[in-house]
Amino acid sequence: MSTTDLPTTAPAAPLDLGRAVLPPLIGSPVERIDALEKVSGRASYAADSRLPRMLYGAVLRSPHAHARVLRVDTSRAERLPGVHAVITGADTAKVKWGAFRPDLYPLALDRVRYVGDEVAAVAARDLETARRACELISVAYEPLPAVLSLDEALAEGAPLVHDDAEGNVAHEFAFDRGGADDWFERSDVVVEGVWETARQWHAAIETIGCTAEWSGDRVSMWVNTQTPFLARQRYATALGLPLRAVRVVQTEIGGGFGGKSGDDNTSVICAILARRTGRPVQLVNTREDEFLAGRPRIPMRYRVKLGFTASGLVTAKDIEVTADNGAYTGKAQAVLGAATVRHDALFNYRAVKAHSRLVYTNLVPTGAFRGFGNPSADWAVGQAWDLAAGKLGIEVPDLFLLNAVEQGSVSPHNHKITSCELKQCIRKAADAIDWYGKRAHPTPHRGLAMGVSVHVSGRRSFGDYDGSSAIVRLTEDGRAAVIVGEGDIGTGARTTLAQITAAELGLPVADVSVSRPDTDLTTHALGALASRVTYVAGNAVKRAAEQACGRLLEAASRQLGRPASQLWVEDGVVHGPAGPDGEGPVSSPVGTVVRAELYRPDGEPVVGVGSFDNPSEFPDQSRYGNESGAYNFAAEAAEVEVDPATGAITVTEFAAVVDCGTVLNPPLAEGQVEGGIAQGLGMAVAERFAWRDGAPARPNFGDYKLPTAGIMPRTLHIGFADSYEPTGPFGAKGVGEISLDPVPSIIASAVADAVGVRVHELPITAEKIFWGMAPEGAPPGTADPVAQDARSAPPPGGADPAPRTGAGAVRPGTETEGDDR
Known part of the structure; x- marks a missing residue:
C-alpha cells in the first residue's frame, strides 16, 4: 500500500494558543506551604485524630474466597472486658453501594465473596482488646465453589460471584470506529500479541483510616479520602442516611495514588460502630487489612492487533480487553473504559476496534490506581508498537514521529487535542538518552526502548460535570x-x-x-x-x-x-x-x-x-466523547542491561519528557515525574505476591517488594516540553500520573532488544528472562509466559542482538506475531 492510498488525517490549522505573559511567580520553585507542618510532625493524619472517650475498631474478615454465612456468634466477644460493641451485617442498613455498580454491603449478609470480605467488627477501649474480640467471634461458613481466575470465571457453567451478573460479566462494551477489518486487509504489516498485567497495591505510607462521631442523627467523619464530597454521597447510601446527615472532613493524607477514593468499607464500618456505641470510634487498617481488602490495580489481559503500511503509517488497531474486577466493582468500570480508549489519542489511527469485559472473580476487589488504566494499555499496546518497529525496520522514535498526533488532532473517540507537544517530547527523550548514538555503537546485552502516553487533565465521570x-x-x-x-x-x-x-x-x-x-x-x-x-x-x-x-x-x-x-x-x-x-x-x-x-x-x-x-463531553456507553478539556503527553526512553547468567535487569539510563503545559512549580512537577517512574518500575519488575487459595500467601512488605533505590535508574533525565495549554491556569495541564504509564512496556521492550526475550506477563522477573534465554525453555511450571522476540533474538552462538534497522525487514504480504506462550 502506498501512502497516497490513505485519507488525510492531518490536524486542522494550528490553533492560536494565546500564550500570555506569565507573572514571575509562575514557573518559580515555591516552597510547599505544608512543609513545616510535615517535617515538624505537626501534620494530623487519620490515625492522629483524638476525641474525648474515643474507642478503637477492628474488623473480622472472611478466610474463604466464597462461602455462605450460616451464623455469626458474637457472645464471647461481647463478654470480653473493654468491648463496647460487636456488629454484623444485621446491624447495617442492608443497602448495596458502589461508585458505578452498587454491589457491596458494609458487612456480609448471607455470603462472603473473597478472602478479606468484612464479616463483623468490634469497638473496644483499645486496639489490643478490639483485635482479641475479633478472634472470639465464631462464624459458621458453608464453603462454595470459587472462581479464582479470569478463565475460571468465564468458563461455561462457572459459579456466579453475584447472581445478577450473568456469566460473571460486570460490565461490557464494544465499538468499531472506521472499519478496522477492512483496514487490516489493506495493511502490509500486521503485528499481534497477548499481554497480561497483575494486581499492584498502592502501598501508601499511610493506610486507610477514619474517625467517626455522631451528634444526634448526624455523623461527622474524619477520613483520609481523596474525594470527600463523592465519598460522602456513597457513605450516606451505605448508611441509609440522607446526604445532609453526613459530614466528611479530609485529614492529612500520607499518599493516595487512587487507593483512598472511598470505595472500601472502612469508613462505613467505623460510622456504624460509632452509632452503636454512642461514642467516637477510630478504625485504621493494618497493613494486612490493606493487602487483603484494599482496591489494587486491575489485572487485565490484552489481545492487541495493529496494522501498518510498508512506509510505517498506522492503519488500524483492534484490541480485546478482559479485566479481573475481583469480588466488587468500585471504580473498575471507569478504569476499564479508560484502558480501552484513552491511548487512541496518541496516534493517527484510521480505524479502531475494541471489545472490553469486566469480569467478577472471588478475589480481592480492584479499583483506581495512578494512571487509571493507562499503564495496562501502554503495557500491551506499547509493546505491539515496538514489535511493529522491528518488523518495519524503523527506529521506534521515528515510527512514533511519523504517526503522532499534534495540536488540533481529533481521535477516533472525538478527543480534541487543544495543545500537544508529543513530537517535541519524543525528540527530547531520544536526545537525552543518546538514542541514535547508542544504536550506532551497541553494547552487548544492553537494549533500548521508548514509550509514549497520553493522559487527561480531569475527566467527565460522575454525571455531566467535571x-x-x-x-x-x-x-x-x-x-x-x-x-x-x-x-x-x-x-x-x-x-x-x-x-x-x-x-x-x-x-x-x-x-x-x-x-x-x-x-x-x-x-x-x-x-x-x-x-x-x-x-x-x-x-x-x-x-x-x-x-x-x-x-x-x-x-x-x-x-x-x-x-x-x-x-x-x-x-x-x-x-x-x-x-x-x-x-x-x-x-x-x-x-x-x-x-x-x-x-x-x-x-x-x-x-x-x-x-x-472542564470543557469536555460526557462519553456515551461506547466511550465516544471528548472526555477532557486538556490532554497531557509524555515520551520516555530507557536503556537496560541484562545479566546473561541470571536474567537480572539493571536500568542503566532513563529519560522522561512530559508535556504538561506551563510548569507552575518545577520541583513539584519533577517530584511527580520521579515518583511515577518509581511506581512504574515497581509495577514492571518487582511488585507481586505468591497466591494461595485466592489470597496473598503472606500479605506484608516482607513478601511484597516495593521499588527501592537499587531498582531506580543509574542515570535519570527529567525534562518538560515547551508547551502552553490555552484553557489551563497560566497555561498549565495535569502532571501527576502520566510518567508512570509507559514504564513497564518500555522495560519489557528494552529487555527484548537486549537479549531477544519478550515477557508477556507482569512482573518482568529475572527468572522469566533466564528461562526465556535458555535454548530448551523453562521447565513446566517454572516460569511465567515469555516469548522469543524474533526481531532481536541473539543468533546461535550467543552473538549480540542484531541491529533493528536495515533493508529487508518487511517481507511481502501480511506478517503476524502470535502469542508464543
Whole structure:
C-alpha cells in the first residue's frame, strides 16, 4: 500500500494558543506551604485524630474466597472486658453501594465473596482488646465453589460471584470506529500479541483510616479520602442516611495514588460502630487489612492487533480487553473504559476496534490506581508498537514521529487535542538518552526502548460535570484565604493553588492560606483524581482570585483617587501612577484597602467567587466523547542491561519528557515525574505476591517488594516540553500520573532488544528472562509466559542482538506475531 492510498488525517490549522505573559511567580520553585507542618510532625493524619472517650475498631474478615454465612456468634466477644460493641451485617442498613455498580454491603449478609470480605467488627477501649474480640467471634461458613481466575470465571457453567451478573460479566462494551477489518486487509504489516498485567497495591505510607462521631442523627467523619464530597454521597447510601446527615472532613493524607477514593468499607464500618456505641470510634487498617481488602490495580489481559503500511503509517488497531474486577466493582468500570480508549489519542489511527469485559472473580476487589488504566494499555499496546518497529525496520522514535498526533488532532473517540507537544517530547527523550548514538555503537546485552502516553487533565465521570468552585477572601491584614474543597493527597496541590492565587493577586505565597476539605464548610469539589486539581481547581481558584483582585482595585480606586484600570498589586501593596494634577504616585497596603472597604457605611468584604467546568463531553456507553478539556503527553526512553547468567535487569539510563503545559512549580512537577517512574518500575519488575487459595500467601512488605533505590535508574533525565495549554491556569495541564504509564512496556521492550526475550506477563522477573534465554525453555511450571522476540533474538552462538534497522525487514504480504506462550 502506498501512502497516497490513505485519507488525510492531518490536524486542522494550528490553533492560536494565546500564550500570555506569565507573572514571575509562575514557573518559580515555591516552597510547599505544608512543609513545616510535615517535617515538624505537626501534620494530623487519620490515625492522629483524638476525641474525648474515643474507642478503637477492628474488623473480622472472611478466610474463604466464597462461602455462605450460616451464623455469626458474637457472645464471647461481647463478654470480653473493654468491648463496647460487636456488629454484623444485621446491624447495617442492608443497602448495596458502589461508585458505578452498587454491589457491596458494609458487612456480609448471607455470603462472603473473597478472602478479606468484612464479616463483623468490634469497638473496644483499645486496639489490643478490639483485635482479641475479633478472634472470639465464631462464624459458621458453608464453603462454595470459587472462581479464582479470569478463565475460571468465564468458563461455561462457572459459579456466579453475584447472581445478577450473568456469566460473571460486570460490565461490557464494544465499538468499531472506521472499519478496522477492512483496514487490516489493506495493511502490509500486521503485528499481534497477548499481554497480561497483575494486581499492584498502592502501598501508601499511610493506610486507610477514619474517625467517626455522631451528634444526634448526624455523623461527622474524619477520613483520609481523596474525594470527600463523592465519598460522602456513597457513605450516606451505605448508611441509609440522607446526604445532609453526613459530614466528611479530609485529614492529612500520607499518599493516595487512587487507593483512598472511598470505595472500601472502612469508613462505613467505623460510622456504624460509632452509632452503636454512642461514642467516637477510630478504625485504621493494618497493613494486612490493606493487602487483603484494599482496591489494587486491575489485572487485565490484552489481545492487541495493529496494522501498518510498508512506509510505517498506522492503519488500524483492534484490541480485546478482559479485566479481573475481583469480588466488587468500585471504580473498575471507569478504569476499564479508560484502558480501552484513552491511548487512541496518541496516534493517527484510521480505524479502531475494541471489545472490553469486566469480569467478577472471588478475589480481592480492584479499583483506581495512578494512571487509571493507562499503564495496562501502554503495557500491551506499547509493546505491539515496538514489535511493529522491528518488523518495519524503523527506529521506534521515528515510527512514533511519523504517526503522532499534534495540536488540533481529533481521535477516533472525538478527543480534541487543544495543545500537544508529543513530537517535541519524543525528540527530547531520544536526545537525552543518546538514542541514535547508542544504536550506532551497541553494547552487548544492553537494549533500548521508548514509550509514549497520553493522559487527561480531569475527566467527565460522575454525571455531566467535571468542575470546581472556590472562594478567595482578602483579609484585613492583607492576606488571602482560599476556600476550596479539592484537597491535597501529598502532591503539593494546596501549594499550587496558593501559588496561582498569589500570582493573580500580587501577594507573596506566604500570605495565602488554602483550606482543607470539609463538606460542611468548603465549596463543592470532586477531589484528587484524573490529574485534575491543577487544571480544574486551578482555573476555579484563578477566577476567584481575579474577581477578588477586581473588587480590591475598585475599592482602592475610591480610596486612592486613581482609575482601577491604572492600579496594580505587587508584594502585597496596591500601586497607582502619578495624578493628572501633579500628585505623585500612590500606594496602600492590601490590608489597609480591605479594612477601609469593610469599615465604612454599608461596607463590604473583598471576596471573589470562581468556578470552572472542564470543557469536555460526557462519553456515551461506547466511550465516544471528548472526555477532557486538556490532554497531557509524555515520551520516555530507557536503556537496560541484562545479566546473561541470571536474567537480572539493571536500568542503566532513563529519560522522561512530559508535556504538561506551563510548569507552575518545577520541583513539584519533577517530584511527580520521579515518583511515577518509581511506581512504574515497581509495577514492571518487582511488585507481586505468591497466591494461595485466592489470597496473598503472606500479605506484608516482607513478601511484597516495593521499588527501592537499587531498582531506580543509574542515570535519570527529567525534562518538560515547551508547551502552553490555552484553557489551563497560566497555561498549565495535569502532571501527576502520566510518567508512570509507559514504564513497564518500555522495560519489557528494552529487555527484548537486549537479549531477544519478550515477557508477556507482569512482573518482568529475572527468572522469566533466564528461562526465556535458555535454548530448551523453562521447565513446566517454572516460569511465567515469555516469548522469543524474533526481531532481536541473539543468533546461535550467543552473538549480540542484531541491529533493528536495515533493508529487508518487511517481507511481502501480511506478517503476524502470535502469542508464543
